[in-house]
Amino acid sequence: MSLDERKLEVLRAIVEDYVSTHEPVGSKSLAERHVLGVSPATIRNDMAALEEEGYIAQPHTSAGRIPTDKGYRLFVDRLSQVKPLSAPERRAIQTFLDGAVDLDDVVRRSVRLLAQLTRQVAVVQYPALSRSAVRHLELVHLSDGRLLLVLITDTGRVEQRVVQLPTALGEEQVAELRTAVNASLTGHRLADAPAQVESLPDSVGLELRPVMVSLGTVLLETLAERSEERVMLAGTANLTRSALDFPRTIHPVLEALEEQVVLLKLIGEIETPSTLRVRIGEENAVEGLRDTSVVSVGYGSGEQALAGLGVLGPTRMDYPGTMSAVRAVARYVGDLLARQ
Amino acid sequence: MSLDERKLEVLRAIVEDYVSTHEPVGSKSLAERHVLGVSPATIRNDMAALEEEGYIAQPHTSAGRIPTDKGYRLFVDRLSQVKPLSAPERRAIQTFLDGAVDLDDVVRRSVRLLAQLTRQVAVVQYPALSRSAVRHLELVHLSDGRLLLVLITDTGRVEQRVVQLPTALGEEQVAELRTAVNASLTGHRLADAPAQVESLPDSVGLELRPVMVSLGTVLLETLAERSEERVMLAGTANLTRSALDFPRTIHPVLEALEEQVVLLKLIGEIETPSTLRVRIGEENAVEGLRDTSVVSVGYGSGEQALAGLGVLGPTRMDYPGTMSAVRAVARYVGDLLARQ
DNA sequence: ATTGGCACTCGACCGTTACGAGTGCCAGGA
DNA sequence: TCCTGGCACTCGTAACGGTCGAGTGCCAAT
Numbered sequence: 001m002s003l004d005e006r007k008l009e010v011l012r013a014i015v016e017d018y019v020s021t022h023e024p025v026g027s028k029s030l031a032e033r034h035v036l037g038v039s040p041a042t043i044r045n046d047m048a049a050l051e052e053e054g055y056i057a058q059p060h061t062s063a064g065r066i067p068t069d070k071g072y073r074l075f076v077d078r079l080s081q082v083k084p085l086s087a088p089e090r091r092a093i094q095t096f097l098d099g100a101v102d103l104d105d106v107v108r109r110s111v112r113l114l115a116q117l118t119r120q121v122a123v124v125q126y127p128a129l130s131r132s133a134v135r136h137l138e139l140v141h142l143s144d145g146r147l148l149l150v151l152i153t154d155t156g157r158v159e160q161r162v163v164q165l166p167t168a169l170g171e172e173q174v175a176e177l178r179t180a181v182n183a184s185l186t187g188h189r190l191a192d193a194p195a196q197v198e199s200l201p202d203s204v205g206l207e208l209r210p211v212m213v214s215l216g217t218v219l220l221e222t223l224a225e226r227s228e229e230r231v232m233l234a235g236t237a238n239l240t241r242s243a244l245d246f247p248r249t250i251h252p253v254l255e256a257l258e259e260q261v262v263l264l265k266l267i268g269e270i271e272t273p274s275t276l277r278v279r280i281g282e283e284n285a286v287e288g289l290r291d292t293s294v295v296s297v298g299y300g301s302g303e304q305a306l307a308g309l310g311v312l313g314p315t316r317m318d319y320p321g322t323m324s325a326v327r328a329v330a331r332y333v334g335d336l337l338a339r340q
Numbered sequence: 341m342s343l344d345e346r347k348l349e350v351l352r353a354i355v356e357d358y359v360s361t362h363e364p365v366g367s368k369s370l371a372e373r374h375v376l377g378v379s380p381a382t383i384r385n386d387m388a389a390l391e392e393e394g395y396i397a398q399p400h401t402s403a404g405r406i407p408t409d410k411g412y413r414l415f416v417d418r419l420s421q422v423k424p425l426s427a428p429e430r431r432a433i434q435t436f437l438d439g440a441v442d443l444d445d446v447v448r449r450s451v452r453l454l455a456q457l458t459r460q461v462a463v464v465q466y467p468a469l470s471r472s473a474v475r476h477l478e479l480v481h482l483s484d485g486r487l488l489l490v491l492i493t494d495t496g497r498v499e500q501r502v503v504q505l506p507t508a509l510g511e512e513q514v515a516e517l518r519t520a521v522n523a524s525l526t527g528h529r530l531a532d533a534p535a536q537v538e539s540l541p542d543s544v545g546l547e548l549r550p551v552m553v554s555l556g557t558v559l560l561e562t563l564a565e566r567s568e569e570r571v572m573l574a575g576t577a578n579l580t581r582s583a584l585d586f587p588r589t590i591h592p593v594l595e596a597l598e599e600q601v602v603l604l605k606l607i608g609e610i611e612t613p614s615t616l617r618v619r620i621g622e623e624n625a626v627e628g629l630r631d632t633s634v635v636s637v638g639y640g641s642g643e644q645a646l647a648g649l650g651v652l653g654p655t656r657m658d659y660p661g662t663m664s665a666v667r668a669v670a671r672y673v674g675d676l677l678a679r680q
Numbered sequence: 681a682t683t684g685g686c687a688c689t690c691g692a693c694c695g696t697t698a699c700g701a702g703t704g705c706c707a708g709g710a
Numbered sequence: 711t712c713c714t715g716g717c718a719c720t721c722g723t724a725a726c727g728g729t730c731g732a733g734t735g736c737c738a739a740t
Binding site: 026029 | 701
């Protein structure tokens with residue numbers, strides 16, 4: 001039970017060495033590479049204790065020790081201090097992101113940046129519709145009794161859906177609809193949309209009410225279906241940099257990454273920005289991601305996060321470095337979107 | 341030089357066996373599994389000739405033969421007949437694609453479908469802007485002297501860019517701009533946009549001309565930058581299904597797939613629809629895709645292709661099956677977009 | 681032109697051995 | 711009580727050597 005100061009120090013040393021060398025670490029090399037002030041024999045005793053407690057394990061009898069998920073967890077919680085980024089790194093982030101011309105570009109640039117900085121797989125979620133506000137709603141009249149509904153949010157997201165009309169419309173009627181919809185929704189958060197949509201039909205002439213109803217339905221549908229759905233991925237190739245990272249193959253990992261739902265589970269579900277979350281190995285409920293860790297965080301300007309972003313890599317990753325990179329990128333992206 | 345009928349038959353048998361077993365094929369097993377009417381010894385002679393001509397090769401002395409890129413090429417050009425899809429497959433494609441609600445959805449569904457049908461990596465390019473026509477242009481006035489330009493094409497693609505205004509504008513002025521821009525561009529193909537944009541400034545009042553100029557500039561920029569740029573990928577996990585498929589690792593392949601430019605080179609550059617193109621191994625100019633083949637085709641309703649789609653897999657792939665799946669999906673997608 | 685026979689090549693497989701990194705334990709010392 | 715050097719032990723890896731067999735090329739006979 002008792003993990004005194006030195007044992008923790010030994011665990012830290014094991015994690016650090018294992019992360020950098022990718023090989024089980026033994027008592028002798030530990031004593032050489034770190035200033036622990038004791039002999040290998042003493043370290044061996046500590047290691048035996050750490051193994052007893054489940055923080056480290058031996059791949060086989062005559063090998064050194066590697067950290068377990070539990071060991072990494074302790075390391076992340078108590079032993080690591082967030083490594084600040086270097087000045088050039090900060091500058092690189094800034095200049096790279098500042099060049100973005102629209103939301104797509106922001107997301108694309110940040111996900112690439114994150115992949116490059118951490119040398120891992122990066123995931124960035126688009127700002128959730130429900131947490132954005134309506135900037136403008138546009139109705140475009142298509143040829144045959146159909147209407148294209150274009151929704152533009154204050155974070156720059158654009159969603160479109162075709163609405164099948166119950167009756168054909170004239171241009172002036174479309175204009176009336178457009179005015180009414182914008183009057184009641186522009187500036188409002190989309191989370192409040194259901195209430196607003198409720199009262200929409202009352203704002204137009206009698207003969208337009210059925211049209212307004214189907215418009216409202218489609219709007220709510222879009223909100224429900226696409227609310228959190230979009231994510232962007234980069235750096236998949238980083239998974240294969242060192243073949244030793246994954247016991248069997250990376251197949252299950254790639255499969256998991258193809259599932260949007262899974263990605264959203266990993267990155268999403270974030271309420272307040274800038275609270276880093278680290279999920280290590282088995283802590284990922286997803287089968288197939290048992291040998292990976294996920295570092296994620298919410299981004300956004302205000303109190304509430306707009307969406308999440310993060311990084312996925314082998315359990316054996318550089319946690320301090322990854323954590324600081326993820327946090328830094330999230331901050332910049334949040335600021336950037338606030339300035340839009 | 342002379343490749344008589346039987347030698348071709350032997351080559352076909354070798355390709356078919358190698359594709360299905362993934363192992364070098366020898367003369368004896370060839371004689372057993374195929375009705376060639378001759379003894380293994382004769383086949384050996386033919387194989388020696390085929391090797392002499394460069395159509396097959398031996399991994400090492402005491403092994404069977406495998407096809408070379410040149411061998412696959414001959415197979416694709418002269419020996420394979422496109423395998424028609426089964427009725428259930430056709431139906432599956434139809435029902436799966438018909439459920440799409442907008443362009444994003446169409447692309448997402450087709451790329452997944454293609455990956456699933458071929459069990460390989462699928463790539464679908466968004467309809468090229470330059471080959472689409474303008475359905476509507478919307479201008480949304482942002483707070484501080486900026487304008488959001490939203491471009492909607494007849495294929496359902498939506499692009500947006502923020503325009504930095506030289507001077508602040510009133511709502512009526514924005515309306516004037518909107519009317520003018522739509523009047524001159526709606527219905528026109530975007531390939532003709534440069535000419536149209538030229539004359540835009542003349543269509544509005546004097547004081548709006550500088551604004552119109554910057555608007556035109558941004559429009560052309562968007563066209564240039566994003567014209568062909570967007571693609572969607574699926575089925576990356578299929579690369580790892582059989583570890584034997586790639587001599588070293590799939591790392592270079594994954595890296596190549598991360599580069600949009602590379603993907604566009606593979607899938608794009610297509611003028612007429614429904615002409616299948618097969619690029620085998622070394623024929624891909626891209627370093628890192630030397631062990632893969634790409635089957636691609638243009639899709640679109642009319643004479644000219646809107647964009648391309650295709651599939652990437654190990655050189656040792658089921659060419660007839662892949663080719664028919666790619667062609668079928670392209671047809672359905674083309675029809676679907678024409679119906680929009 | 682085709683075929684059966686035959687000698688040859690060479691990678692895959694398997695058991696043996698040697699090596700060495702790393703461990704656990706123990707007895708002696710601070 | 712805690713630390714340390716010494717030592718026997720374990721076990722995975724690498725290297726070696728021998729066998730096996732699939733597959734070949736060649737040749738003489740049909």
